[in-house]
Amino acid sequence: MLFVIMINGPIFQDKSQISLDIFMVFLFPFFLALITSVFSLILTAIARQKWWISIPLSILLLGLPLIAYTFTWLASWIARLFYISTPEDEERTKRFLSMSIVSKTEKPISSEIERMKKIKMLLDEGIVTQAEFDLQKEKVLSDISKEITIKNAPRYFSVWQAVIAAALGGFLAGAILVAINFKRLDKKEQFRGGLIVGAAGFIISMTISAATTMIVTSLPIWLIIPVTIVYPILIYLWHNETMKDEINNLVATKQAKNESWWLVLGISLVVIVINYLAAIPALIIIAYFQTAAIDQARL
Helix, strand or coil: CHHHHHHCCHHHCCHHHHHHHHHHHHHHHHHHHHHHHHHHHHHHHHHCCCHHHHHHHHHHHHCHHHHHHHHHHHHHHHHHHCCCCCHHHHHHHHHHHHCCHHHHCHHHHHHHHHHHHHHHHHHHCCCCCHHHHHHHHHHHHHHHHHHHHHHCCCEECCHHHHHHHHHHHCHHHHHHHHHHHHHHCCCHHHHHHHHHHHHHHHHHHHHHHHHHHHHHHHCCHHHHHHHHHHHHHHHHHHHHHHCHHHHHHHHHCCCCEECCHHHHHHHHHHHHHHHHHHHHHHHHHHHHHHHHHHHHHHC
16 A cells, blocks of 8 residues: 555656656665675674664665665655756656757757858848859758767777776776776777776785785785875876877867766776775775684684
8 A cells, every 4th residue: 555655646657767766766765675694694793793783883884775776766755755846847857857959959940040040031032043042951961960060979088087987996997987888899809808907906906905905904004005106107108008099189170079077987986986886895805804814813
């Protein structure tokens, strides 16, 4: 009954998105809760604490995303109760979701059409000849074609965008940008290779980070800096040797554009979160072996 009542609420009015809404509202929180429970059990085993101590602590540390998600969804649902959509809002939403190129190029094309109409009026009034009209018409059509080509030009990540991503998010972030470039350049073999190299580099970098964490207590902290500097250098060499010249030529001839820096930052932040989530089990394993070593030394 509760399920039937809630799917008739305002948040589920878009029938085309009802499957996604049901998943996000009813299933996604349970996935978060399951992850929290697993980490609770792991923490209980590793920390050797009583369950009534470790489980509340795990929920406090790892269940915050679930709590934030629940309150955000409730606030959104309550707000939609008092919101009545208009046709203008629906049209604006459709344009936003479809990211229509026509809507982006509507004004420039309209201005060129107005220009054509004025020239046609001059032709009808006998001010310009048919040959002059045809010449202007070809020029206008050429300008429209160039403008649409420029606006629809593919976007690629520059070498410095890949380097900054590697500096922020590690090797995986830079490798993702390089792989995306391979995909957009229609280089399927290099794209698959980029994904494999990115995954392998991610595992190796996490292993290096874990090993560094284990020995850092006996070494100066500044020795970790060369390890992190290696990732941007590797990405720079990879991008520079495989695609830099091709992308620069496309950008110089206005056949392509550089990708947005905001997307670079967004991908870097996502990879930082992935690194953090991957580091949790690694740190737990390290803590377990360190604890076992300490216990063995005491014996």
